[in-house]
Amino acid sequence: MEKKVRVRFAPSPTGGLHLGGVRTALYNYLFARQHNGDFILRIEDTDQSRFVAGAEEYIYESLKWCGLEPDESPQKGGPCGPYRQSERKKNYLKYAEKLVETGQAYYAFDTPEELESMRSSHRTASNPSPQYDHQTRMHMRNSLTLAQDETKNLLSSGIPFVIRIRMPENETLHLNDMIRGRVDFNTSLVDDKVLLKADGMPTYHLAVVVDDFLMEISHAFRGEEWLPSAPVHLLLWRYLFGEENMPAWAHFPLILKPDGNGKLSKRDSDRLGIPIYAMDWKDPITGSVISGFRENGFLPEAFVNMLAVLGWNDGTEQELYAISELIEKFSIDRVHRAGAKFNYEKAKWFNQEWIRKIPMDELSHAVRKIYEHHQLHIPDENYLREVILLIRERCHLLPEFYTQGKLFFKAPEKWDLDAIKAKWTKEKAGFFYDYIASFEKIAEWNAYNLEISFKELATSQQIKPGELQLPLRIMLVGEKSGPPVFDIAALLGKKEAALRIKNLLAETGNW
């Protein structure tokens, strides 16, 4: 019988959720959904010293914003709880001890100082980082080198100890990665990783394996940085639960910084002025804020879409996908093997596309929040929608709905006078007075009629209509740019349009 698909996203709560993390979560989610499986959030907080308050909630909220709500999580619970490794501490010791009994692991009593002295004494130019491995382990203080009673005594005396895996010598391990195919490792080249730390907490290596087993994880997907330690996990599965029960592995490529090389990091956010977290993350210790896509005006649909195709495509020319479509079309074997540089310009393009794509209800809700935040008075929903219709195609980021749309709610406070002053004449002023007067005769107040009467009047006064358009624009909105002038005037309404024209006309009297 087929094993039920269960996929976990297992971040450590040491800060915000960067792009690589969200993408891993996304791919995990997509795979789970397309196989009708479960998507699980498991918090890997076994390193208490690096634990950052609030980070766990932040991760959960970020996932929710992205539309990737887990089925099981510390917040929601589930049949395999608890979902925080720190609360599962009691699970791990027995497995580590079992490995010691079978000779596949051993107790080690070396102090940090002793470890450091081993490393420094073995350090050479050709071996800058000596490992605790088959070559050095017999020179250290552990249950392999100590007499049995001595080990027993040390253990019962309460002296701190760790349990390390005993890597076999010269064995070739094959990992079948869903993205990379077969990857070979020689066990002699992998060190005797600590499995259980002196504080009784497991390291990641023991914890993933035990938890993946206990939580019946069927597919284990994570970032490429984990590939080098995969042989340890493989061996642990073989020793503890049987290799045949091991989840299928896939290691996703890294997301690289936009300039230069290397993994995208939170420092790049400030340096380049770009968001790299899903949502703003405020570090509770330093108080510094790493900016997020949400606060920069991204739609979650766009953010997720952009991330999905950064390192994956379905082989067609399609680039725009709703999450439901991604569930349908995503396939792990089409995920790229190479890391991808993050490109903020392209990210903005995705957002622009999604601003056009989402339903008006959703957009108007988001835009209303922005306007209310800026304390703009919205007369009614219909007016709001008319404004959105007019400027929607011009916006890349949500805050632009404010910069481009505020003129519909608030008269300009200053005008770009330089744009019209030089070519201004008394005749032009006269034209605008007449134009306002003509408003009363316009049968139906709309952009088309406004334009027709504007042009007719201009022609009758022997002024080129083109020369009058820029002044009209400045009168209405203060700036040279924006949607078509007559559309603006139409939407503003007769009274407001006339008022704005008069205001500037009063100003021109001083020229």
Add this chain to the structure above:
RNA sequence: GCCGCGUUGGUCAAGGGGUUAAGACGCAUCCCUUUCACGGAUGAUUCACGGGUUCGAAUCCCGUACGCGGUACCA
């Protein structure tokens, strides 16, 4: 150093023995618009290098270079 993973325009990428080597972002020019955008058209910039295998290599093989990741009682 050692181990692992990579390498198609500036960026994301399709293509997996025969292609004029797709497409998108960005850039440039032009058109549309008497604004700015949007849109449309056109263009510049590519298979890391060296050897093989083959009638034929971006594609297969071997080297090399370069980049990244790992080499913690961090995840």
